Amino acid sequence: MKRVASLILVLLFAISCTKDNPEGPSPDDFDRKAILENWADNIIIPAFTDFSDKAEELKTKADVFTTNPDQQSLTELRSAWKTAYLSFQHVSMFEMGKAMDLRFRDNLNIYPTDTTEIQDNIQTGSYNLELPSLNDSQGFPALDYLLYGLGEETGEILTFYTAHQDAEAYKSYLTDLTNRIDWLTKQVLNDWTSGYRNEFVDNFGNGANASIDMMVNDYIFYYEKYLRAGKIGIPAGVFSGSSLNTHVEAYYSKDFSKALFNEALDASQNFFNGTHFESQQTGESLNSYLHFLQTMKEGTDLASLVNTQFEAVRTKADHLNANFALQVETDNNAMLSTYDELQKNVVLLKVDMLQALNINVDYVDADGD
Amino acid sequence: MNLKSFLPLALVSILFVSCDVSNDDTDIKTPATYEFSRNGSSTISFSGQTTRINMATELTGAVNDFDNSTEELLLEMYRNQTADGGDTDPFSNSDLNSATKNIKGKVAASSDFFSSNTALSAEIKNQFEIWLKNQVEEVFPNKNTMASEGVAGQIADGSSTRYVNGKGFEYKQLVAKSLIGALMADQMLNNYLGTNVLDAGTNREDNSSETLSEGNNHTTMEHKWDEAYGYLFGAAANPAKPAIGEGDSFLNKYLGKVDSDDDFAGIADEVFDAFKLGRAAIVANDYDLRDEQAQVIRENISKVIAIRAIYYLQGGKNAIDKENPEYGTAFHDLSEAYGFVYSLQFTRVPNSESSYFTNSEINAYLAQLEEGNGLWDVTPQTLDDISADIAAKFDFTVEEAAN
Numbered sequence: 001m002k003r004v005a006s007l008i009l010v011l012l013f014a015i016s017c018t019k020d021n022p023e024g025p026s027p028d029d030f031d032r033k034a035i036l037e038n039w040a041d042n043i044i045i046p047a048f049t050d051f052s053d054k055a056e057e058l059k060t061k062a063d064v065f066t067t068n069p070d071q072q073s074l075t076e077l078r079s080a081w082k083t084a085y086l087s088f089q090h091v092s093m094f095e096m097g098k099a100m101d102l103r104f105r106d107n108l109n110i111y112p113t114d115t116t117e118i119q120d121n122i123q124t125g126s127y128n129l130e131l132p133s134l135n136d137s138q139g140f141p142a143l144d145y146l147l148y149g150l151g152e153e154t155g156e157i158l159t160f161y162t163a164h165q166d167a168e169a170y171k172s173y174l175t176d177l178t179n180r181i182d183w184l185t186k187q188v189l190n191d192w193t194s195g196y197r198n199e200f201v202d203n204f205g206n207g208a209n210a211s212i213d214m215m216v217n218d219y220i221f222y223y224e225k226y227l228r229a230g231k232i233g234i235p236a237g238v239f240s241g242s243s244l245n246t247h248v249e250a251y252y253s254k255d256f257s258k259a260l261f262n263e264a265l266d267a268s269q270n271f272f273n274g275t276h277f278e279s280q281q282t283g284e285s286l287n288s289y290l291h292f293l294q295t296m297k298e299g300t301d302l303a304s305l306v307n308t309q310f311e312a313v314r315t316k317a318d319h320l321n322a323n324f325a326l327q328v329e330t331d332n333n334a335m336l337s338t339y340d341e342l343q344k345n346v347v348l349l350k351v352d353m354l355q356a357l358n359i360n361v362d363y364v365d366a367d368g369d
Numbered sequence: 370m371n372l373k374s375f376l377p378l379a380l381v382s383i384l385f386v387s388c389d390v391s392n393d394d395t396d397i398k399t400p401a402t403y404e405f406s407r408n409g410s411s412t413i414s415f416s417g418q419t420t421r422i423n424m425a426t427e428l429t430g431a432v433n434d435f436d437n438s439t440e441e442l443l444l445e446m447y448r449n450q451t452a453d454g455g456d457t458d459p460f461s462n463s464d465l466n467s468a469t470k471n472i473k474g475k476v477a478a479s480s481d482f483f484s485s486n487t488a489l490s491a492e493i494k495n496q497f498e499i500w501l502k503n504q505v506e507e508v509f510p511n512k513n514t515m516a517s518e519g520v521a522g523q524i525a526d527g528s529s530t531r532y533v534n535g536k537g538f539e540y541k542q543l544v545a546k547s548l549i550g551a552l553m554a555d556q557m558l559n560n561y562l563g564t565n566v567l568d569a570g571t572n573r574e575d576n577s578s579e580t581l582s583e584g585n586n587h588t589t590m591e592h593k594w595d596e597a598y599g600y601l602f603g604a605a606a607n608p609a610k611p612a613i614g615e616g617d618s619f620l621n622k623y624l625g626k627v628d629s630d631d632d633f634a635g636i637a638d639e640v641f642d643a644f645k646l647g648r649a650a651i652v653a654n655d656y657d658l659r660d661e662q663a664q665v666i667r668e669n670i671s672k673v674i675a676i677r678a679i680y681y682l683q684g685g686k687n688a689i690d691k692e693n694p695e696y697g698t699a700f701h702d703l704s705e706a707y708g709f710v711y712s713l714q715f716t717r718v719p720n721s722e723s724s725y726f727t728n729s730e731i732n733a734y735l736a737q738l739e740e741g742n743g744l745w746d747v748t749p750q751t752l753d754d755i756s757a758d759i760a761a762k763f764d765f766t767v768e769e770a771a772n
């Protein structure tokens with residue numbers, strides 16, 4: 001039995017190895033620096049610049065609102081929150097350098113948010129938002145709760161900032177959260193523009209600590225954990241066995257979860273294709289790297305397969321309700337089939353692409369304890 | 370006969386063939402499940418082990434429960450009695466509160482290792498109390514402080530928050546992973562699977578003559594073997610055919626982890642089969658076959674502990690050994706490693722009277738981890754050295770254990 005099993009394994013391995021391209025160009029011959037330059041100059045820095053502007057606008061609108069909390073200023077603040085949250089989807093995958101040091105993504109977008117902890121922070125007024133244990137009571141999800149979740153009606157929500165006995169505390173918590181998003185973002189952007197960009201681009205070799213290996217790992221980690229699992233799989237109950245409607249992104253604003261997902265899906269595909277931020281123009285990318293290597297899978301070029309798969313995800317997602325919580329409650333199968341399409345690209349990116357690029361996965365699934 | 374009914378038969382025959390290898394001079398077969406009965410009812414009994422696993426689960430869950438736990442409560446969960454020996458209800462599960470069992474009494478309490486080594490037994494029992502006390506005294510007041518060198522508090526491990534002491538150790542992991550050795554493995558390998566216990570008193574005569582222990586449907590020897598089994602699979606949903614790796618966060622969980630590593634695939638079946646065959650051997654009065662199976666279990670359970678010790682030492686090393694060390698991740702891994710290394714003193718070299726590492730050898734390794742600022746300044750070299758020392762005692766490499 002054992003021998004048969006190992007023979008099968010050897011055969012499987014041999015089959016999978018034929019996907020590789022031993023006769024074709026070597027990954028080492030590709031101009032990796034050109035990819036890094038395109039990523040840094042045309043995608044990452046413009047995306048952080050845009051997000052930093054939106055975060056500052058969010059902070060400004062929060063100041064306007066807390067100075068004069070009314071229907072009008074709340075509407076504007078909500079709008080600024082949405083704009084910034086959408087923009088954030090374009091930088092969330094770049095958790096490296098300063099962003100990694102600051103644990104940027106965990107500070108800005110852990111959901112579901114801990115409403116008990118938020119209330120506790122507001123009541124006591126003593127909180128240190130730098131503590132990792134408070135990651136789930138700040139950032140966009142906490143603002144989602146503060147702007148949409150405190151009551152059923154807009155008027156009722158407004159009273160928490162006006163007539164409520166703790167109105168001052170609610171206002172200062174809101175201010176602290178928007179200030180912190182702005183401040184963290186400025187640090188990350190500033191790091192990219194004041195030295196890290198060159199460090200990133202000049203580290204164009206290959207190996208575990210090279211920029212391209214780290215970036216590609218971060219990208220796939222993001223795709224797997226945050227896009228596939230966080231936005232779709234976890235609420236759909238893929239990992240828990242039963243669906244969790246409260247675990248969708250932007251749960252309290254109700255109709256915004258799909259917009260965030262679509263934005264993140266676009267951002268993920270744009271990164272793969274090297275599409276410049278807010279432009280149709282493309283530059284050197286994972287797509288062009290795979291083309292250079294003439295990487296094929298079962299007779300089709302791998303980069304096209306990845307893009308086809310992104311489209312398949314988009315097609316499935318088109319059928320989803322704007323409010324994923326509602327989607328989970330009414331027809332979770334549509335969520336699950338979106339997840340399945342997302343999962344197919346994990347295989348293409350994490351197995352086939354990494355093999356072609358000769359990059360090793362540098363993360364493992366946490367063992368859950 | 371159609372193919373569908375033939376296939377299971379073929380599989381079963383393969384199973385028999387493979388079992389015959391370890392069992393060529395008897396005709397005792399390895400049963401498919403851990404189910405044994407007499408006069409139409411089951412002879413299996415290990416409720417005391419299930420109780421202790423559940424107590425250990427509640428205790429480790431309470432270590433970081435800042436809102437509800439106190440030093441008093443944690444110690445009562447460990448002892449299942451008050452400081453002055455009174456009755457107490459520290460658990461949320463009422464079955465555990467009414468139980469007369471406790472964790473502490475079975476920590477470092479095996480017949481083979483500790484019956485005439487009571488000073489060390491007391492020291493180890495007490496070590497757990499020290500960790501629990503320190504948790505409340507050092508970490509609880511600092512739960513909202515960022516941990517730094519010499520300062521207890523919280524630290525991020527990816528998206529998780531870990532609570533550590535001033536040297537970077539998570540008491541929760543120290544307690545949980547050390548219990549795997551001090552409670553589960555010690556009781557299993559050095560108590561219930563040893564001839565001191567299996568053959569105590571008139572156990573052999575009674576077993577051979579099917580003289581049942583009073584009020585029970587099992588012989589004492591059968592029960593002792595079941596109790597060993599219970600420390601591994603006593604919390605499984607279906608203990609007769611347990612899902613490997615599921616049901617608890619102690620030995621079974623890590624047997625499952627090791628089994629899912631390709632380098633050690635099959636180890637869980639080896640252990641499960643040895644338990645079943647040994648129990649069948651007791652029923653058939655074949656005590657040599659029984660003892661052979663005990664050695665198989667000793668070797669493999671010891672390996673599981675050693676493999677996980679190295680796995681976490683190397684995981685911690687990889688997290689520290691980079692330009693921007695991931696301290697939170699490293700501390701979590703190394704706290705688990707500490708517990709597994711601690712547990713190594715309760716392992717058992719097959720066909721011997723000794724563990725793979727003595728208490729003083731283990732203490733020397735732990736001292737290296739604790740030295741100075743502890744995990745804040747432990748070096749990759751130290752972690753590699755300890756890993757290599759452990760692997761050298763077994764038939765696997767550091768690399769095989771680490772991946």
